[in-house]
Every structure is written in structure tokens, then in C-alpha cells.
Amino acid sequence: MPRPLIYITLVLVALTLVPIGCIYRARHSVKRHPRIQVVYDMDNQFYYKAQHENEFFPDDRAMRLPVEGTVARGDLRADDPFNRGRVEGDTTFVTEFPVAVDEALMARGQERFRIYCAPCHGLSGNGNGMVNVRATALAEGTWTPPTDLTSQAVVDRPVGHIFNTITNGIRNMPSYRDQIRIRDRWAIVAYVRALQLSRNATLADLPAEAQQALSQ
Ligand code: HEC
Structure with a gap:
């Protein structure tokens, strides 16, 4: 063979090795730019971002409101006592629990209370949670102390009112409707109510043996 x-x-x-080398490098290196796309398919889709304009609609808004009267699945909320803490078709607050109060509900309530309420209202509900301790120490003069939940004022509130306070907030207390589900609000x-009973218990509320044990 001639030289x-x-x-x-x-x-x-040697040249046949070049494409193999290129493929190897492409598969094993980090790229700064998006890959070159010959066929786009659905990889890159045009879409409107939140708050963008869209001339297709008469009001030029890309974000659409639900059609009037639309109810999302499971969002009918027809039961006033359970969903709003109010007497059916009325604005009066319910005085009876619209859910069965059992040990499981109470345990759930304790757990949720300690997460969502105790930071301000304290573990025993007396209003001296960590947030209050800190805010009082800062003494900025803008802090409204959380209400003592075992005080007579709150004892006298119908259960529906307390439920409404969690749902919509009250005066300086924010709403917790987005964080706490309806059933959990009732659990809280x-x-x-249990905290109120335990904090305001008298000797006469105890069983006879416990009374005796204490008075010895
Ligand atoms: C960020 C702190 C904060 C958290 C968390 C908080 N609260 Fe409050 N809460 C307050 C403050 C402050 C007030 C007093 C509001 C006022 O008087 O302006 C209050 C008042 C109340 C009252 C009395 C309302 C009335 O009838 O006058 C109830 C009941 C209550 N909270 C329940 C709860 C429950 C239940 C939770 C947990 C789901 C909770 N709060 C979580 C700060 C908080």
C-alpha cells in the first residue's frame, strides 16, 4: 500500500472517533445553555404568566376568574353550623358542637392548638405564649396581648363564635382559615373548652377520692 x-x-x-467523543462529552458534562432543539414538540410552550395581559379576552386579563356560580368539587359548604359556626340560614352562632366530640377529636385539637394557637395564647391558653413573651420584652407599644382563652369572656362565647374567630380572625388576631381545615378548627x-374547664376547675369538680387525697 502506498504511504x-x-x-x-x-x-x-481518527476522525470516526470524533463524533463518539462529542456524544460522550455531551452526555457527561454540565451545560450552561439550553440544548438546541430541532423539533420543538411540546418542550417549550408559550404560556401567560400571572398578571400578564391577554388581548383575547375583552378585559385583557390573562388570569381568568371562575365562571360566576362555579363551585369547586367538595366546596359547596351547604352546612352552615359546620362550615360557618352559625345556625342554619341565620347569623346567630351555634352553641352546640356540629361534630361529635370524642377523644380522637380532642387529641387532634390539642395537637393543632399547640401548633397554631399556643405560640401566642400559650400552651395553657392563658395568653402568655412565646410570641407574647417576646413582644412584651421588645416593649414597642404596638402589641395587643393575646386574650386569655380561659377567661370568663371566652368561656361565655358560644362555640360558633370561637370557630368564627379562628376562621376570620378578630380585631388584632389574624385569620387561620387557610392554614386550618374546618374539622380541625372544631377540634381546636x-x-x-377543655382548657377552660381544667383551668377553672374547683375542688368540687374532682371525684370524691381525689378530693379526699388533696384535703389530707
Ligand atoms: C399571632 C398571635 C395569635 C395566634 C397565633 C392566635 N391568636 Fe387568638 N388572639 C390573638 C390576639 C392578639 C387576640 C386579641 C385580639 C384583640 O383583642 O385585638 C386574640 C384573641 C383571641 C380570642 C378572643 C376573641 C374574643 O372573643 O374576644 C380567641 C377565642 C382566640 N384568640 C382564639 C385563638 C385560637 C383558637 C387560635 C389558634 C387557632 C389563636 N387564637 C391563635 C393573637 C393570636
């Missing part, structure tokens, strides 16, 4: 032919063959063999109300 030039050997050289050309060697060069060609039940636990608040």
Missing part, C-alpha cells in the same frame, strides 16, 4: 494512502486511512479512522374549639 499516502496509509496516512489518509489513519486520519479517517373542643380543646379550648
Whole structure:
């Protein structure tokens, strides 16, 4: 074989390795730019971002409101006592729990209370949670102390009112409707009632043996 032919063959063999090298590098390196796309398919889709304009609609808003009267699945909320803490078709607050109050509900209420309410109202509900301790120490003069949940004022509140306080907030207390599900709100109300009972208990509320044990 003539020499030039050997050289050309060697060069060609070397060149066949180049694409393999390129593929290897492409698969094993980090890229700064998006890959080149010959066929886009659905990889890159045009879409409107939140608050963008869209001339297709008469009001030019890309974000659409639900059609009037639309109710999302499971969002009918037809039961006033359970969903709003109010007497059916009325604005009066319910005085009876619209859910069965049992040990499981109470345990759930205790757990949720300690997460959502105790930071301000304290573990025992007396209004001296960590947030209050800190805010009082800062003494900025803008802090409204959280209400003592075992005080007579809150004892006298109907359960529906306390439920409403969690749902919509009250005066300086924010609303917790987005954080706490409806059933959990009732669980918390039940636990608040338990705190009130335990914090305001008298000797006469104890069973006879416990009374005796204490008076010895
Ligand atoms: C960020 C602190 C904070 C958290 C958390 C908080 N509260 Fe309050 N809460 C307050 C403050 C402050 C007030 C007093 C508001 C006022 O008088 O302006 C209050 C008042 C109340 C009252 C008395 C309302 C009335 O009838 O006058 C109830 C009941 C109550 N909170 C329940 C709860 C429950 C239940 C939770 C947990 C789901 C909770 N709060 C979580 C700060 C908080």
C-alpha cells in the first residue's frame, strides 16, 4: 500500500472517533445553555404568566376568574353550623358542637392548638405564649396581648363564635382559615373548652377520692 494512502486511512479512522467523543462529552458534562432543539414538540410552550395581559379576552386579563356560580368539587359548604359556626340560614352562632366530640377529636385539637394557637395564647391558653413573651420584652407599644382563652369572656362565647374567630380572625388576631381545615378548627374549639374547664376547675369538680387525697 502506498504511504499516502496509509496516512489518509489513519486520519479517517481518527476522525470516526470524533463524533463518539462529542456524544460522550455531551452526555457527561454540565451545560450552561439550553440544548438546541430541532423539533420543538411540546418542550417549550408559550404560556401567560400571572398578571400578564391577554388581548383575547375583552378585559385583557390573562388570569381568568371562575365562571360566576362555579363551585369547586367538595366546596359547596351547604352546612352552615359546620362550615360557618352559625345556625342554619341565620347569623346567630351555634352553641352546640356540629361534630361529635370524642377523644380522637380532642387529641387532634390539642395537637393543632399547640401548633397554631399556643405560640401566642400559650400552651395553657392563658395568653402568655412565646410570641407574647417576646413582644412584651421588645416593649414597642404596638402589641395587643393575646386574650386569655380561659377567661370568663371566652368561656361565655358560644362555640360558633370561637370557630368564627379562628376562621376570620378578630380585631388584632389574624385569620387561620387557610392554614386550618374546618374539622380541625372544631377540634381546636373542643380543646379550648377543655382548657377552660381544667383551668377553672374547683375542688368540687374532682371525684370524691381525689378530693379526699388533696384535703389530707
Ligand atoms: C399571632 C398571635 C395569635 C395566634 C397565633 C392566635 N391568636 Fe387568638 N388572639 C390573638 C390576639 C392578639 C387576640 C386579641 C385580639 C384583640 O383583642 O385585638 C386574640 C384573641 C383571641 C380570642 C378572643 C376573641 C374574643 O372573643 O374576644 C380567641 C377565642 C382566640 N384568640 C382564639 C385563638 C385560637 C383558637 C387560635 C389558634 C387557632 C389563636 N387564637 C391563635 C393573637 C393570636
